[in-house]
Amino acid sequence: MKPTVHDIASRAGVSLATVDRVLNRRPGVSARTREKVDQAVVELGFVRDVAAANLAKGRTYPLTFLIPSNDNSFMRGLRLALDEARDRAGVERVAIRLVDVPAFDGPALAEALRDAAAEQPAGIAFVAVDAPEVAAAAANVIAAGIPLVTLVSDLSGSQRDHYAGIDNAAAGRTAASLLGRFAGGRQGKVAVLAGSMLVRDHRERYEAFASVMASDFSHLQLMPVLEGRDDPDVVERLVSEIFAIRNNIVALYSLGAGNRGLIRALQRRPEDRRPVVVAHELTETTRAALRSGLIDAVLNQDAGHEVRSAIRVLKAKADGLPVVADQERIRIDIFLKDNLP
């Protein structure tokens, strides 16, 4: 049988309360008693039943998530993932509060962070805009002792406890390798479509992409970045314009959102002049485009994984427990038409 606190207590000749104090490293126990208990723990190979402990503590974790009110498929997926997490919230004793914030808006995000912190939740997760006022607000959250995790897009500097998102530089490199190799020996130009160079994830993807392009595929020329603000209509216009003036675009990397607009522009392009395309996030739009061959590969981050990871990390931080970094690493999924789930 697995040993319990009762076994430890009788083995060490102390009461349950004392065992509990030693187990949880609470003060007010003599060195001698502490030793006896520690020894019993080792001898019996005791491991705490976390579920029972949580039950007894009646502990809950009110967590606040700040999500951009941007209406694209990815953010909708993120909200869905949060809803699902909320469903399991009972079991895990977390209570999730979702707060909408305007997209790409540093000052608004900073204010939302301050408001969230004022309610003293057990932890806060937010999609960062990489701006000084946000960094300042984040620093205050940390200073107030509230665990803070960035989600999807990170904040420069160290003003957060953890980042729950993909390695965006790796994503950019992967996109470059796929596009470069898929393009075969063809010569020509490479178009890049981003949401905004103000968010760090887009900037990181771009820089890594450009670097691999320059080093491994120097026969292809990178064009200036188009910023589509993750808005399908803006994206459609930008891509159509560039298609109109350039006939030798052999590859296109869409590193942000708004791919509905991209697809429309691609569809109007004669088939033999369509570029090889890599885009981000598996949505209904990109899935259909993969199937039909308009897009060649999709790099995806699993919003569900990110949300669950953020929750696990915030709980761990709230409890002062260590985080297993390896386990919390968010993978970049690569989808071709052949391995669609």
Add this chain to the structure above:
Amino acid sequence: MKPTVHDIASRAGVSLATVDRVLNRRPGVSARTREKVDQAVVELGFVRDVAAANLAKGRTYPLTFLIPSNDNSFMRGLRLALDEARDRAGVERVAIRLVDVPAFDGPALAEALRDAAAEQPAGIAFVAVDAPEVAAAAANVIAAGIPLVTLVSDLSGSQRDHYAGIDNAAAGRTAASLLGRFAGGRQGKVAVLAGSMLVRDHRERYEAFASVMASDFSHLQLMPVLEGRDDPDVVERLVSEIFAIRNNIVALYSLGAGNRGLIRALQRRPEDRRPVVVAHELTETTRAALRSGLIDAVLNQDAGHEVRSAIRVLKAKADGLPVVADQERIRIDIFLKDNLP
């Protein structure tokens, strides 16, 4: 506050025992009482605290895993994942027993299944060999009411409750697309290296690979499969031989294990005559080969995910709970040198 069984009891005007009977659909409750309780549950929005229930039940789940004693990196990874699962076993109330069985050996596996079932565990997981005697043994396990899950490689027919592994046909298709596109316009032959056509995962990968090759890349000719028994030395010999007699091998798909042998053979090949290579499973060997450019892509199944999924499913089946198929789908990871974790 979240409602508890106490709230239900007082609302319905019955005792805790009766609430419990209704909640768990146990017999011996009058229709009238049942209704009162059900109504209270709905009105208060009660959801059961599973952790507390498990604590009270003192329920544990003794699970048996049958793993081939094959000494390759993937199986070692699987064992590691099982060890980790064992570490968390306390919290999840599962007790994992690991049984070694000879690799690629139907009769031995069938016997091991019978032996495992005789001990009446809460569930059994095994890496299937797709043979009639195994199917028969599996059918007996199911008939005995013991939940049964195949791991990594599946069993034909329906003699199991669930399969915790990747879609091997999708893996084969993906490999074909990557190799075909990475090969660019080059003409030549494609070599395929398998462990054994007796295991279903290898067969499925091969068939799907061949099918996409034929339809999308008909300018490349598929050579007969080499069976390396997942053994590095056999693999090295086979690949070296084929390299010696063929100079126009432009692509190679290694769909089984034993890649250390493949790497050795590739290293001896002059650089300008090395094929494009896709292999399975991210190990130290394949990781290094990706880095150095000897391998172009690695398709990976996460042994940790598979083990955790198998455990979740077996527990759910043991409790008669439904399985969320979507959540238990095992992804095919694609790694290039650019997105190595």
Add this chain to the structure above:
DNA sequence: CTGAAAGCGCTTACAG
């Protein structure tokens, strides 16, 4: 068919 009481493994006031 129904209920009172004890217990799962841990924690928490409270008293000393």
Add this chain to the structure above:
DNA sequence: CTGAAAGCGCTTACAG
């Protein structure tokens, strides 16, 4: 510095 007792939300004999 230490311990006895009650309680977290649920389940389980046992008695009626």
